[in-house]
Amino acid sequence: MKIAILSNVNVDSMGEKLNDHFQVYTPPGFNTWINEISNDNSGLNLFDPDVVFILIDGISLFPETRFEDAIPIIDDLMSFIGKYSEKNSKKRIIISNIDVKDPRLVPFKYYKDTSRIENAWVEKIKSLNRENIYIFDLQGLIRDNGRNSMYSDKGWYFGGMRFSMNGEKIIVSEVSKIFFAFKGGQKKCIVLDLDNTLWGGIIGEDGINGISLSDVKEGSQYKDFQKRLKDLKNMGVLLAIASKNNFDDAIEVIRNHPHMVLKEEDFVSMKINWDPKYVNIQKIAEDLNIGLNSIVFIDDDKFERESVKTQLPEVEVPDFPQDSTMLAKWITQLQKDYFEFIEVTEEDLEKTEMYKSQEKRKTLLEQSASFEDYLSSLEMKLKIWNLKKEDLPRAAQLTQKTNQFNVTTKRYTEFDLEKMMADPNFSVYIGSVADKFGDNGKVVFLIVKKDKDIAYIDTFLMSCRVMGRHIEDHVMDFVEEEMKKQGIKKIRASYIPTKKNISVKNLWDDLGYKRISEGQNGEVSYEIDLENKPERKVYSQLVI
Amino acid sequence: MKKEEIINVISEVLNRKVDENTSKEEIQEWDSLKHLQIIMEIEERFNVAISINDLSKINSVKDILNILKIS
Structure with missing residues (x-):
């Protein structure tokens, strides 16, 4: 897959980081991206990429800019992008949203409202209404990780690089998952353990009233986790169960626990028995006619994970967080790693x-x-x-x-x-x-x-x-x-x-x-x- | 922060093997942008600050180790 990275800041080293997996083009010179997309003989057009990633640094695009003055600039840039996307309707164009920061020193009373510019940018992209344009949530990455960690003044003033080395790594890791998603290759099915995975505690010992699963406090970690699994199911991921339990104990929770988000009908297959898990996973793969390499196995028990890894090396077995407060972040990462989908069909x-x-x-x-x-x-x-x-x-x-x-x-x-x-x-x-x-x-x-x-x-x-x-x-x-x-x-x-x-x-x-x-x-x-x-x-x- | 770790970071950024005795001028890839990246990478990874005034004084792996007071 051929990928071009365009930007209004220096992104050469990001290009190098992506080089291992893709053929990458970064234009020579500095802030030449408009010329690259509008000129028929540009390096970009000769390179003929499959995906064009336009990463825009909002800070240098709108330095000390009032909202009223930003609008014509946005309109102008978007008309170039719109034209390019029409001319190159087979190419996928990923354009970032922007993080704007007004560096001016002002008295406390004058609140600097940069979010209007940020929103106008996204609204304008959406109004182009082009099927081959996708929005990359750069702002989200900057919010999650913080400007202090994402940006580097040293890099900016001495090399025209807005992002810190760490910031570049975060962006590269995020965007390459999207590139891979375009190629296909997402996993299809998650096989889940029950005890200490979908709920806290062990049903066979704690009973339906003793397990931890609720709207508040500890139990809500598991309820939230189930909600995210349900999101994945709604994207077309198949959910299955492989649990060592008495069937009656476990099914009672699934059917009757008031806080179970995942219901019986959400699972494509339920193997609740005392067989080794790899046997059950194999059966699930056979029943569904899917490859073992399209399965991700989730279990809190290290012993079970190791056993599945050894017996079924094709199955993806990520480490499970030991600290249950990590579950929310962990499932977000799991989605990025295995289930990044571009869109969902009926x-x-x-x-x-x-x-x-x-x-x-x-x-x-x-x-x-x-x-x-x-x-x-x-x-x-x-x-x-x-x-x-x-x-x-x-x-x-x-x-x-x-x-x-x-x-x-x-x-x-x-x-x-x-x-x-x-x-x-x-x-x-x-x-x-x-x-x-x-x-x-x-x-x-x-x-x-x-x-x-x-x-x-x-x-x-x-x-x-x-x-x-x-x-x-x-x-x-x-x-x-x-x-x-x-x-x-x-x-x-x-x-x-x-x-x-x-x-x-x-x-x-x-x-x-x-x-x-x-x-x-x-x-x-x-x-x-x-x-x-x-x-x-x-x-x-x-x-x- | 060990000597080997620093040398590894430099090798990583330059995408080629360097050792304690490598100097800037013998490596073509070690241009001003890479120079900056090396410093940024070391700063971020080891949570140290290297003054921008020292940037131009660095001409070799050894110079970097000296500034970080690693022997």
């Missing part, structure tokens, strides 16, 4: 429900006489439609995140997809799958590129939630019929191997496509004649 909100119905399907499968019986009894409904504007975030997310059932693994942004939507040579389809246990949401995505009477499958992917149910047969049947209607005679498709998409290696063979060529890197091209396409057995019902 599907993310429904995730817990969807994974829970996944478990019900598993049970049905175990009880079914045959796999075919199981598929028929699911009463699946497949709905496919031409991509609409409101589907763009989810569609882009699917191309970014889907690794297993993805024949070409091409990653697209919303802007890419929007362009294809408008191009008559492309047909872009998105589909949802529902069954008697619930709606899986939008989980099927296809891009077809048409050239005269031949159509090329540029992208065909499905979320792993609906894999292995012969939905792909039905989807391709639908697409083939659609193409026929549009006068297409042949469809060409390909499989490009990656480390993760082995499960679709023979997809096109299985669908009756013929191999026409094989590339050196393992890429295989296929073709089908739409006049001779095979009959396929489908188990779902098509809803248009």
Whole structure:
């Protein structure tokens, strides 16, 4: 990922700090950022970054400035940023809010109100109303850590560096988490212990009235902690339990304790038994069909943590704070480390429900006489439609995140997809799958590129939630019929191997496509004649 | 605050290995901005103050150690 850092102060050493993980560009010279974004031949435009991070020092931008005088400056700068963001709609632009400090010496009575300028800055960014502009909360970092620690007069007067070395580290650590979030790679699931983790005390010894969980004092540490976990759940993180307890003791608290924020329905899976925790974590991963490397395990007991670390090295096991007053800060950091999300889609909100119905399907499968019986009894409904504007975030997310059932693994942004939507040579389809246990949401995505009477499958992917149910047969049947209607005679498709998409290696063979060529890197091209396409057995019902 | 810790900080900022006998002029990376960063980093990390007047007097690792009164 290519990242440019622009600023009105010297940020060279911040660029160096980010160099280890990203390709970084910092412009030469001092305070040249406006020139960089407005000049077509600037170093910035030649560098062609994916993300532009504009870090603005409010103190030097508005020295001794009255609110009335600041407004035209803000308008002016924002018009440059607005233009740049329109011209570069595929780039992500992160711009900081600002911390303004009026250094003038005044009598006590004259209160210096700098917050109006700070607010006007943010309001103006918002009023640009650009989807590719994000706001970086620099002010929040300065408030949390204090100006005395974030700024350095020595650095400023002798090097044009506003931030202290410590301040730079804090900013770099914060912003690089956002860069990583753009790349994807967040964890999916938190497996939680109960005693001394979700509440204080041990249920088996203290009983439901003895544990610490309340609105005030000690017990509120745990209640607050649960609230933050609930926030994560609402961002699409799955919560599960692995606790060594008598099931009845623990479930009584979860169901009946008046201060439990997390309810039974908030957990995608509850393993409350006396099995080793790594066994339960493994089961959770299998039940949900997620990788062990997408799990974070939270437990106050060092012994349990060490055991999981040893048995399941892929699972992320952060240290748990020994001092329970640290919980609030700790969970904030946990989010930054593992669950920094840029935005949340509708599907993310429904995730817990969807994974829970996944478990019900598993049970049905175990009880079914045959796999075919199981598929028929699911009463699946497949709905496919031409991509609409409101589907763009989810569609882009699917191309970014889907690794297993993805024949070409091409990653697209919303802007890419929007362009294809408008191009008559492309047909872009998105589909949802529902069954008697619930709606899986939008989980099927296809891009077809048409050239005269031949159509090329540029992208065909499905979320792993609906894999292995012969939905792909039905989807391709639908697409083939659609193409026929549009006068297409042949469809060409390909499989490009990656480390993760082995499960679709023979997809096109299985669908009756013929191999026409094989590339050196393992890429295989296929073709089908739409006049001779095979009959396929489908188990779902098509809803248009 | 030990000698090794100071030398490590200097190495870190310059992004190359230095030792007690390294001087400013033999290292290309050790420009005026890096010079300032070294001083800031030491100040912040070890909670000491190095006067700006001493900045121009520092020409080597040894000078830094002397100012900090580390032998």
